[in-house]
Amino acid sequence: MEKLRYVLFCVVLSLCTCDAYKILVVFANPNPSHGILGDNMVKHLLSAGHEVTYITPYIETLKNKTKAHLVDVGNTHKILEVAKDILDLKQILEGTVESPDFKLMFELVSTIGDMTLSNPNVQKLLRDPKQKFDVIIAEFMFNELFSTFSAVYQCPYIWFSTIEPNWIALHLVSDPMNPAYNSDYLHGRIPPFSFKERVEELWTQIKGLYHYNFNFYNAEEAIYQKHVVPILKEQGKPVPDYNVLKYNASLMLGNTNVAIGNAMPLPPSYKHIGGYHIDEEVKSLPEDLKKIMDNANNGVIYFSMGSNLKSKELPDELKNGLLEVFGGLQQTVLWKFEENLPNKPKNVHIVQWAPQQSILAHHNLKLFVTHGGLLSLTEAVHFGVPLIVIPVFADQFLNANQAKNKGIAERVDLSYNLDKNLKVALDKVLGNFSKYSARAKEVSAAYHDNPMRPGVALNFWVEHVVRTRGAPHLRSVALQVPLYQQAYLDLLAVILAVAVVILLAVRKIISLLTVKNMKLKKN
Ligand SMILES: *[C@@H]1O[C@H](CO)[C@@H](O)[C@H](O)[C@H]1NC(C)=O
Ligand SMILES: *[C@@H]1O[C@H](CO)[C@@H](O)[C@H](O)[C@H]1NC(C)=O
Numbered sequence: 001m002e003k004l005r006y007v008l009f010c011v012v013l014s015l016c017t018c019d020a021y022k023i024l025v026v027f028a029n030p031n032p033s034h035g036i037l038g039d040n041m042v043k044h045l046l047s048a049g050h051e052v053t054y055i056t057p058y059i060e061t062l063k064n065k066t067k068a069h070l071v072d073v074g075n076t077h078k079i080l081e082v083a084k085d086i087l088d089l090k091q092i093l094e095g096t097v098e099s100p101d102f103k104l105m106f107e108l109v110s111t112i113g114d115m116t117l118s119n120p121n122v123q124k125l126l127r128d129p130k131q132k133f134d135v136i137i138a139e140f141m142f143n144e145l146f147s148t149f150s151a152v153y154q155c156p157y158i159w160f161s162t163i164e165p166n167w168i169a170l171h172l173v174s175d176p177m178n179p180a181y182n183s184d185y186l187h188g189r190i191p192p193f194s195f196k197e198r199v200e201e202l203w204t205q206i207k208g209l210y211h212y213n214f215n216f217y218n219a220e221e222a223i224y225q226k227h228v229v230p231i232l233k234e235q236g237k238p239v240p241d242y243n244v245l246k247y248n249a250s251l252m253l254g255n256t257n258v259a260i261g262n263a264m265p266l267p268p269s270y271k272h273i274g275g276y277h278i279d280e281e282v283k284s285l286p287e288d289l290k291k292i293m294d295n296a297n298n299g300v301i302y303f304s305m306g307s308n309l310k311s312k313e314l315p316d317e318l319k320n321g322l323l324e325v326f327g328g329l330q331q332t333v334l335w336k337f338e339e340n341l342p343n344k345p346k347n348v349h350i351v352q353w354a355p356q357q358s359i360l361a362h363h364n365l366k367l368f369v370t371h372g373g374l375l376s377l378t379e380a381v382h383f384g385v386p387l388i389v390i391p392v393f394a395d396q397f398l399n400a401n402q403a404k405n406k407g408i409a410e411r412v413d414l415s416y417n418l419d420k421n422l423k424v425a426l427d428k429v430l431g432n433f434s435k436y437s438a439r440a441k442e443v444s445a446a447y448h449d450n451p452m453r454p455g456v457a458l459n460f461w462v463e464h465v466v467r468t469r470g471a472p473h474l475r476s477v478a479l480q481v482p483l484y485q486q487a488y489l490d491l492l493a494v495i496l497a498v499a500v501v502i503l504l505a506v507r508k509i510i511s512l513l514t515v516k517n518m519k520l521k522k523n
């Protein structure tokens with residue numbers, strides 16, 4: 001009896017020492033794929049036994065389905081009214097969209113930050129004196145406003161970056177990345193760069209850093225002063241400088257895996273956890289889809305542009321052109337699209353809802369035609385599937401170029417000739433399928449060959465930050481060195497000054513000598 005009690009005591013003790021932490025997770029961006037990333041991050045943290053409070057605009061789908069405490073920021077959906085011009089398919093097809101400039105992007109993301117911090121639900125959370133957190137994880141969306149949560153809860157915070165490592169994100173935890181071989185994510189270039197490209201990349205960073213450090217900084221600071229500083233004062237907490245807070249992250253978790261992106265030098269505080277959103281166990285397909293895929297003797301091509309290619313914006317001739325191209329293929333085509341099209345060829349199936357991971361996992365799946373969002377690209381690599389990428393916006397061009405560069409994809413651009421160009425790409429990939437397929441399997445093997453699965457790595461690094469009180473040992477020393485010193489602009493100034501002094505001295509000596517000469521001649 002005594003022994004049993006001892007055993008029970010030990011069991012209880014071991015349960016208590018499994019270090020459950022209180023974690024605040026902030027994903028305010030009203031974009032479905034960001035919602036997927038947030039939901040799955042919360043799922044992993046909960047399954048490790050942590051207590052999670054989750055700020056999200058997608059509360060409806062989670063209600064009664066999660067143990068997390070949900071904080072609703074559904075008001076951020078309003079930003080989509082402002083942003084709708086950015087994703088105008090007609091303009092994209094005509095090739096008349098200009099890539100969004102810094103200022104517009106910044107206005108959008110800082111408005112989302114403002115909407116989040118001023119949201120009554122968030123204000124209530126911030127003002128609640130009983131709320132305590134061990135660590136905060138916030139999605140980095142090109143503004144640093146969510147770093148201010150850490151001043152209220154006086155705990156470490158972690159950035160989560162949704163796209164490939166880029167200078168805007170990285171300069172917060174180390175230095176801006178070397179523009180000689182790191183492209184801006186909107187340019188999407190693959191090194192090596194030409195002279196002109198290198199200069200353009202440098203200029204983009206100089207211009208961007210100027211905006212971030214001066215114009216945007218003041219706008220963000222004002223939002224911090226308005227919505228967070230009064231709370232700090234009320235609660236008698238110190239009011240840190242915004243400039244200190246924004247560079248004080250303990251870690252940056254990246255939705256990336258080096259096998260998918262470019263191998264670039266990264267600071268010790270950057271950790272790859274890309275692929276954590278993919279279920280460990282593949283869910284079985286619904287009966288009708290399973291039958292279609294099982295019976296596809298020549299393989300299946302899965303075509304999904306996510307929500308990027310809305311049927312009401314796609315011209316009829318292009319819809320018919322695509323059907324004609326697909327009809328000419330031997331393979332079965334699964335097209336995820338919102339409307340069922342008339343006159344479909346026999347081998348084409350249109351589905352409104354598609355369990356993408358289960359489709360990609362099917363043994364008959366040959367090829368994935370996608371917009372190239374990083375989630376879709378990661379899923380394709382996870383399951384070793386070659387791709388044709390039709391990038392539409394943001395980082396999709398970069399993803400397309402990287403996948404092509406790795407030999408696992410071809411890229412096709414969105415235009416009124418999409419059907420014809422897609423046919424050329426399909427012929428190219430299917431005509432040499434074993435080459436693309438073998439590369440896809442190779443890249444997939446490298447992606448999977450890691451000491452920790454991404455979901456495990458996510459929990460490990462978050463817990464590491466709490467255990468080591470903010471992981472100061474991972475903090476890049478580059479943050480202590482101002483940019484002008486990193487670029488040796490001070491040395492350049494000294495050299496220029498010395499050169500000027502020497503020049504002046506030489507001129508003086510020459511003029512003295514010539515004056516003397518003239519005097520001598522006169523005499
Ligand atoms: C969630 O649970 C609450 C009570 O626990 C209930 O009132 C509510 O109807 C449920 N909502 C949904 C969407 O099931
Ligand atoms: C297939 O790939 C090989 C090697 O890259 C190339 O030589 C050949 O031309 C390709 N064939 C087709 C049909 O594209």
Ligand SMILES: *[C@@H]1O[C@H](CO)[C@@H](O)[C@H](O)[C@H]1NC(C)=O
Pocket residue numbers: 150151155156157240244245248250469470471472
């Ligand atoms: C910066 O982060 C460290 C480690 O988490 C923490 O100890 C420190 O208080 C933070 N500084 C500010 C101003 O928040």
